[in-house]
Amino acid sequence: MLTYDSTGFRLDGGPLRILSGAAHYFRTRSEQWPQRLAALRAMGLNTVETYIPWNLHEPAPGAFRRLDELPAFLDEAARQGLWAIVRPGPYICAEWDNGGLPGWLTARVGRRARTGDPRYLAAVDAYLDAVLPAVVERQCDRGGNVLLVQVENEYGSYGSDAGYLRHLADGLLRRGVTVPLFTSDGPQEHLLSAGTVPGVLATVNFGSEPEAAFEVLRRVRPQDPPFCMEFWNGWFDHWGEKHHTRDPEDAADSLRRILAAGGSVNLYMAHGGTNFGTTAGANHADPPFNSTDWADSPYQPSVTSYDYDAPLDERGSPTPKFYALRAVLAEFAAEHPDEARYRSATAPRLPSPAPLLPAGSVDLTSFAPLRYGPAVESPVPPTFEELGLEHGLVRYTFRIPGPRPELPLTVEGLRDRATLWVDGERVAEPARGVAQEPPLVPGGVTVELLVESLGRVNYGPMVGETKGITGGVRHEQQYLHGCRAEPVRLDDLTGLEYHPQRPAAQPCFARGVLTLDCGGDTYLAVPGGRHGHLWVNGFHLGRYDDRGPQRSLYCPEPVLRRGGNEIVLLELGAASPSAVELRTSPDLG
Secondary structure, eight states: OOETTEEEETTTTTOOEEEEEEEEEGGGGGHHHHHHHHHHHHTTTOEEEEOOOHHHHOSSSTTTTTHHHHHHHHHHHHHTTTTEEEESSOOTTBBGGGGGGOHHHHHEEEEETTTTOOOOOHHHHHHHHHHHHHTTTTGGGGTTSEEEEESSSGGGOOOOHHHHHHHHHHHHHHHHOOEEEEEEEOOSHHHHHHOOOTTSSSEEEEEEEEHHHHHHHHHHOTTTEEEEEEEEEEEBBBBSOOOOOOOHHHHHHHHHHHHHHTTOOOOOEEEOOOOOOTOOOEEEEEOOOTOOOGGOOEEBBBBBBBTTOSSBOOSSBBOOOHHHHHHHHHHHHHHOOSSSOOOOSOOOOOOOOBBBBBOEEEEEEEEEEOOOOEEEEEEEOOTTGGGTOOSSSSEEEEOOOOOOOEEEEEEEEEEEEEEEEETTTEEEEOTTTTTOOOOEEEEOOOOEEEEEEEEEBOSSSSTOOOEEEEEEOOOTEEEOOOOEEEEOSOOOOOOOBBBSOOOOSSSSOOOOEEEESSOOBBBEOOOTTOOEEEEEEEEEEEEEEESSSOOOOOOOOOOGOOOEEEEEEEESSSSOOOEEEEEOOOOOO
C-alpha cells in the first residue's frame, strides 16, 4: 500500500522516492514498448507515467476502441520493473488534439466542457466506466504496479468548478480506485487553490527553480510531500518556429535540486514519441496587448514529432541529456538507497532501438483522386463535427449570383487552411491567422474551398474549438448561402483506384513502392512538397509542412515489412512532388 505525509511516500511501510518518467503508450507502437520501458529503467527511474487520451478511445459516441492497449502497456511496464502513474483526464492537455477531449463532445457542450454540466458529466462517466477497470485491476495494493491516479489535469489553469473536480474524484473512488489520487497544477497559489481537491494529494508542474515551486506547494498544502509531477526537461515544437532544446547540464542541475529538496519527480518527457496521424494539438499565444479575446491571438499548430528534446529521442535512442540525468539519478540512488527503491533489483542494460535504414528515394508513380463522402446541402457551411468528421478535408462549394463586378471574397472563421478554386482555377490559399488580401472574384462563378483541419487547441480558453468554415463566406458584405459540403476521410485509404496519370489542378493521392530486404526505422521527407500527409502500408504517419522545424517524419520499424511497402502521399499545397526520400535523421533544426 502507498501512503504519504509531508515528508514523503511509503510503500508497504518502507520509504519510497518516486522517480518517474513520462512515456505515452499512444505515441509509440506497441512493439516498441519493451525497448522504451527498459531504457527508462536503465536510466535509473522506478516508475513510468502515462496519460489516457479519451478521444483516441472513443472517436464517436459510445464507439470505444483500442481499450486493450493501456493494460498491455501497464503489464509491460511491470515486466520491465517499473511502477506506474496513470492520468485518465478526462482532459489531459499533452499537446494532444483537443487536450484529449472528443471533438464530437465539445462541439455539443461548448464552453460547458470541464464543468459540472450534466451532459458533459454523463459522457465523462461513460468514458471512465470503459477505461478504469484495467487500471483498478493493476493497482499496487492488488499486486499490480499502479501507484497513483490523477484527477483531471492542471484544472487551476482553466476553471474554478470545485463541484466538477469533486465529482471526478468521487467517481474514481466509486469505480474502485484505492491508491492515492492526485492533482497537478502550476506552482502559483491561485492555480493550486482552484485545481486541488480536499483530501487529494496536490503536486506541481515546473521546469526550473524547484525550491520556489515547492515552497508555494508547502504553503498551500503543508501536509503533502514535495512532488514535481511534470519536470519539463525539454519542450514541444510548433510549425514555423525553431526546435526547442534545453542544455542537458541545466536540466540535470534542476533535477539534482528537486531531489535535494526531498522531492519526488516525473520527467516530462522521458520519451516523447510521435503525434501520429492527426493527433497533434495546437496552442494559442497570449492575446495581443490591446485585446482580451483569445480568438485574436496567434494560432500555433504542433508538429508531428513529439521529440520534446527528451532524454530518449523520438526513436528511443539515448541523447546526451539521458546520460546527464542518469548520472544524477545514480548519485541519488547511491546516497539514499533506502528511498531509491525499485520494483526490480537489477536494472537492464540500456537497450538499443531498431537500426536505421540507409538513405534512399521512392518515386511516386501512380495517382488516385480524392474520395469524397456523401454531399450535404446546407444554407450555411457545416462544421467538420456536424458532418461527423473528426479531422480530414471538406470541399465547400458555393455559387456566386451574377452578374456583378469583381468583389473581395472573405472566409470567416477558417479552421484551419484552405485552397480556393474559382471555376476550377486555383486562386488562393487562405489560412487561419495569416493576413492576406482577399481575392477579387466576379459574380456568376462557382467557388470551391477545400478546407484542411490542423490540430485542435489543447490548452487554455480555446479548447473545444470546431473545425471547417465556422463563420461564413462573404462576397464583399454579402454572405453566400446555399453550400454543398463533401467530406474526405483520411483514416482509411483502402479501395482507392490508382492510375499512372496525375490528375490536373486538383490534389490527389500519390503512391510509390519501397522495397526492403531488412528491417529498421527511417525518416521520410517530401522534397519540393509544401504541406500534406504521409502513409506507409496504410498507417498514417502524420502531417508534413515546409514551414519546419520538422523536415522529415519518423517511420517506425513495425510499420514496415520486408518486400514491397506502399508509400502514399497527399500534397495539399501548390506543388507536385515526384518522390519521397528516406533519411537518417529527423531534421529538427
